[in-house]
Amino acid sequence: MKTVIVKVGVSAMQSEERIEQAAHYIEKLKEENYRVVVVASGMAKEQAILLAPIAKWTKDALQREQAMLMATSSQIAASSLAVALQARGHASTALTAQQAGIATDARYQNARLTAINTTKIETLLAQGSIVTIAGRQGMANGEITSLGDGGSATLAVALAHHLQATHVVVLAKDSIYTADQQLVPNAQRMTEISFDEMLEFAHLGANLLHPRAVELAKKHNVAILIQALMEQQGTWVKGEKDMEKEMIVRGVAYEADIVRLTVGYEAEQEVSLAALFTTLAEHRINVDIIVQAVMNHAQQTVSFSIDKAQFAEALKVLEDNKQALGFSFADFEIGLAKVSIIGSAMASNPGVAARMFDRLRKEKIMVKMVSTSEIKVSVVVPQDEMVHAAQALHDEYHLA
Structure with a gap:
């Protein structure tokens, strides 16, 4: 019998x-003779209610307890789906991470999967039960951990x-479109x-x-169907595309609120890109586009x-480490955005x-x-100009 993993x-x-x-969507899969495992992310309202009373305390002091609270939210979601399926006449069992055999590293927040023991899941599936799992939690040394952003989808791929499993279904707000x-x-x-x-x-x-889930799916070649609840069709994410291979550009993406930082050096100063970006990395500053301008006998800059x-x-971080890094000034520009065109056929199509x-x-x-x-x-x-640029590029490559 075929197996499908559904991330809700x-x-x-x-x-x-x-x-x-x-529940109706999951029920249809069961009626199509699939063994169904559901990974439930959580309940937004319940999560907010659970975290609100402790918001006045610092995050660092709460990592263990926050993991427990987030685990509660995903358990509510898994149990709610199991009860809804039972009401429709289906055998369904909700599992915590411990019961489902989900092991992670010892970080309380943003934990990473280390192993999955599927024995209990397999037993329940063999009995005809739909298994619902609390998706954002794991276990490490008897402690509850939180899988963090993208954790539920990553767990769904790992379970697949x-x-x-034949594939993973991600029930999301929408499918993937050529642009927003x-x-x-x-x-x-x-x-x-x-x-x-x-x-x-x-x-x-x-x-x-989340990129975590995509990377794991690529590693293990797990196909993913992203679909809205009321959609008849969705978007398949997989290794090879069977359709639209002639489309060089597949879509346009954007990201608002970008800042450009520029570090300048005197002409005789030695520029160490390694020192600069190592220092930023040590403080968890994520750097994206990098441009270096170097001219003989002139001021050098890195943006x-x-x-x-x-x-x-x-x-x-730059000000605190100015002397060690050896730059003479730092400047910035706000009010920027990033607009991108994406397509796997671009590599073989110059221009x-x-x-x-x-x-x-x-x-x-x-x-x-x-x-x-x-x-x-x-x-x-x-x-x-972000919207203008996105619309122009969408038109330029005939994506509509």
Whole structure:
């Protein structure tokens, strides 16, 4: 008998009606003769209620207790789905991480999976039960841990690998589109997308599937179907695309609130990129696009982009380490955004980037920074031009 893993996100657990819809979706899979394992992320309202009374205490002092609270939220979600399925006449059993054999490393927050013992899950499936698992929790040395962002989807992929499931279904807010429909109303739902393309979309702000889950799915070649509850179709994420291979650019992504930091050196000063970025990394400052300008007998500069949320911390780190790093000044520019085109066929089709830059030039959109990979070209532009740039590039590559 075939096995399928269903990851139910928080958006599918926001109301009694949504829970009923999720139960109906799972019920249909059971009727199609699948063995079904459900991974439930949590309940948004319950999670907020649980965390609110302790918000006045520091996060560092709460990591163990926060993990327990987050575990409670996902247990409520798993149990609610099991009860909804039982009400529909199906045998269903809710499991905690310990009962499901989910082992992680010893970090209380953002724990990583280390092993899965599927014995109990297999026993329940053999008995015909639909198994629902609290998705955001794990166990380490008898302690509850929290899998953190993307943990539920990553667990679903790991279970699919261990149980040799045909695929994972991610019940999300929507499928994957060629662009954000709020910015580009004529964006189209994609039937299929490769793991590499999905990784780029995930890193560039598409919140439907976390990079952790995509990376694990690529490693074990686990196909994922991303689908909204009331959709008849979704988007398949897998190794090879069977359709639309002629499309060089598959989609446009964007990320707002980008800051450009520039560090300048006197002409005779030695520039150590390793020292600069090692220092930032030690303080968990995530750097994205990097541009170095070096000219003989002139001031040298290194510019890099970071998320706005880390701006203040990055400035402090640079100021605290100015003497050790040897730079003469640090400057910044806020009010920027990153717009990217993505497509795995770009690597074998020259001229894609030139076409992008030409369209942005025609639209009189200033490009501040550029980053490229085999399947992505990203530009940093003024934030008030972000929507304009996304719409223009979506039109340029005929994605509608």
